[in-house]
Amino acid sequence: MPIFYFYLSQTSDLGLCYISRTLDRLRAVSFSSPIFVDELTFMSLSPKLLSRDWLVFAPFNLVVWLCNLSSGLLITVVAYGTLHSRFASDRYGIRPPSAVAISLQLYAVYLGQSGSLRWEQVPTVRLLYGFWVLAVLILANSYGGCFYSILAVPEFERPVDTLADVEEIARSDSGQLVTFADSSYLEMFVNASADAGLFYAIGQHLNR
Numbered sequence: 001m002p003i004f005y006f007y008l009s010q011t012s013d014l015g016l017c018y019i020s021r022t023l024d025r026l027r028a029v030s031f032s033s034p035i036f037v038d039e040l041t042f043m044s045l046s047p048k049l050l051s052r053d054w055l056v057f058a059p060f061n062l063v064v065w066l067c068n069l070s071s072g073l074l075i076t077v078v079a080y081g082t083l084h085s086r087f088a089s090d091r092y093g094i095r096p097p098s099a100v101a102i103s104l105q106l107y108a109v110y111l112g113q114s115g116s117l118r119w120e121q122v123p124t125v126r127l128l129y130g131f132w133v134l135a136v137l138i139l140a141n142s143y144g145g146c147f148y149s150i151l152a153v154p155e156f157e158r159p160v161d162t163l164a165d166v167e168e169i170a171r172s173d174s175g176q177l178v179t180f181a182d183s184s185y186l187e188m189f190v191n192a193s194a195d196a197g198l199f200y201a202i203g204q205h206l207n208r
Contacts, residue, residue: 042160042163042166044159044160044175046159047156047157047158047159048156048157049154049155049156050154050155050156050157055147055150055151056147058146058147058150059142059143059146059147059150060143060146068139071132071135072103072106072107072132075106075128075129075132076099076102076103076106077099078124078125078128079102079125079128079129080096080097080098080099080102082122082124082125083096083097083102083122083125084096086122106129106132109132109133109136110136110140163198166198166202167197167198167201167202169205170198170201170202170204170205171201171204171205173205173208177202177205177206179206186206189202189203189206190203190206190207191203
């Protein structure tokens with residue numbers, strides 16, 4: 001065998017070949033543990049484009065939207081109670097605004113509009129309004145940047161890229177895995193032991 005010739009003649013240091021270990025060969029050279037190269041391909045459908053029906057809500061998650069809504073309602077209630085307690089008498093000559101008027105005033109900040117309510121009459125309400133304007137300024141810029149980036153880059157379903165993704169599908173039954181009938185791979189999956197990890201998960205999925 002030529003590969004033994006190169007090794008025994010000290011013209012090479014390591015040989016890579018398909019040669020099994022025998023007693024006679026072990027007396028001449030040292031063999032490493034067998035290394036098997038196998039090719040197993042997982043195929044899946046191309047990821048689909050996600051729906052854009054609710055794209056307007058995509059920049060923020062549910063927690064941010066709920067915090068934004070609850071903050072607006074809280075400021076409306078506090079401003080309404082403070083203004084009505086302050087202007088309960090007519091000595092100031094100012095009629096307290098309604099809750100609807102206060103809500104519209106807060107919403108006008110999102111549109112970059114100024115309102116007609118005189119917040120400067122009560123320092124507490126004026127401070128709340130200032131915090132609201134600052135928060136809306138930050139949220140509006142964050143929302144605009146995220147929204148334009150979402151419009152520019154389409155969003156697809158999560159692809160199956162790793163063996164961990166395949167194992168997740170097999171364990172959760174979120175997809176259907178198939179293989180060739182009466183193939184060596186089918187037997188390998190179905191007969192895999194519990195400590196085989198991915199192969200065992202796929203085998204249990206195929207058995208179901």
